Amino acid sequence: MWQVPIWAIYCIFFMDFFIAFFYLCIYIKSKSTNEILEKKDHKITFIVPAYNRESTIKECIESIENVRYPKNKINIIIVDDGSKDATYRLSKELEKRYSNVVVLRKENEGRKAYPVNFGLKHANSELVAILDADCFIKEDALERAMPFFSKKETMAVVFRMKPTNRNKFIERVQYIEYALATFYRKIIGAINSLPVSNGFSIFRREFFLKHGYFEVDNMTEDFEMGLRIQSNQYNLGYVSESYSLTDVPSTIGGWIKQRLRWAYGTLYNYKKYKHIFVNKKYGDLGIFILPSGFISLLVVSSIFLLAVYSLINWGWQRVDMIMAGWVPSFYINIDSLFFFAIELRMILFFFSILVGLMLFTLCQFELKEKLSIIDYILTLTLYMWMLAIMYVISLGYFLIGKRPKW
């Protein structure tokens, strides 16, 4: 059976620790730098694309209306994307109730970027916020975001997304994933290297006018927009203190569909913005953040494929042995275990667990929130494999030049 060369294992550990320590350095540095930014109340328009969102649209709009911000500086455009349920009717009721709400309607074209672009073309304020109709924002959202726009090179401010549902396994691990992503984004945001926007982001409208709207055929148009901003040498700010609530997929089927789209979109956008990779012109983003993200993706996918290969081989070997008359025994050789445990790779594995726990503790401290350690372990073990499967499948799609179903 083919085995992974030991140097490859050490390289993976080296990369693992290096990435962790690099982020730790940035985190410590960002904690010691307290930049006071000037806050200005810019005029802002919320674009709320809505397709069949009768259950959430009211709550979504009300959350915007409740934001602590001068009311005369907020406008809301609900873009009903040809909903088949009561979304449009409810939106019209909200339009009657709130003077700053406008409802637009268009035919459904299947992708979120269409209604978003449609809404953007009707906005005329300096800032535009894009908020999915199933998301709800906190009262302090705009207060937290506005200081970032005092820096003129900041083209967008991205908010933490916090899942509302966390009962089932798939929801709980996504909760941890979103929390870790928040921590990660906050860190890379501190070195002007955040490459992604999400379900709730605020943009300078000027950027769209100069560099175009969201790509309608891009599977992760949010990621593409983040990279486009970075590619044009602008910056994205990140708000982790305030957040937008969102529902994450609660079924495996829904999750697979979403993640295949995300994984494929990630690869697609990596290819599209390959000029950023290992390019000093883009600072840490080009030199480290994007390449390490891409390499991690390849490493995780390779480890998954290798694990499957080893498991199949191990299974065949056992079948061979049983066919040959071998009787399984559950005898554990303590000596063998001890000498396995003191091998360098096992000690490094133990260290990587410690580093992981340290980052998890810092993440909880930063988010001021207690996270479940069991869910964290499940995320790092079981859920990581699930994500790896999605990347392997997407890689397959990508290599054969096909797209997963939208």
Place this chain on the structure above:
Amino acid sequence: MVIEEKVKRKVSIKFYLIATILTLFLFFAGIQIGDQLAKRRVADIELSQKVISIFFELFNKRMDIILNQEELCNITWDEVWQEKVFVGDILAKLEIKLGKTNPDVMKQKFTYNEIQAGVYELLNRINKKCNYNWSIILFFYTNDKNMGEQFKLSELQGYTLDSLYNSDKDTIKILAFDASASSPKTKSLIEKYSIISFPYLVINNNGYGGFRSRYEINQILQGK
């Protein structure tokens, strides 16, 4: 228009350096911890090696005495056999601790093979003289991973023989020889049976090349 202002980018060389140093430190700490823990076991290993050496000496002398005895059927054979199994176990542990191809292990194995060849001779004589009806199996294997399929099948054959031996310890006597540690007596056995590939079994003095399943071995033992 504010859009003309671009972000001032930089590469955090200082952080890359710190991260590299910390990572190297962790690797170094890992090596040190592993070494320290391993050293604690070195004493055990040295003791095992001494036990084996002393045993070999005693066992050789004992074999000479036994082989010169007139009344072979009166000796407590079981005790001798258990001692051989005991040394075999210590050797197996040494293999785990130091590796199957470690020179110290190979040295011990060389002596072990020599003794096993002597035991084989003795077993045959006792079996014949005392009508014990033992089934004696010699198992020649390779631990050389470069031998690919032969190595894999040798390992598989080892598992098969283990389970066979455990099913009937009283009448089945198995002697396993690592071909890489060929002592003079082992070499003469290899030559006698013209062994050129592994695994190779000698069952009741008849040679069988290639892997044999437990079922096949049972058939051979039953004379079918």
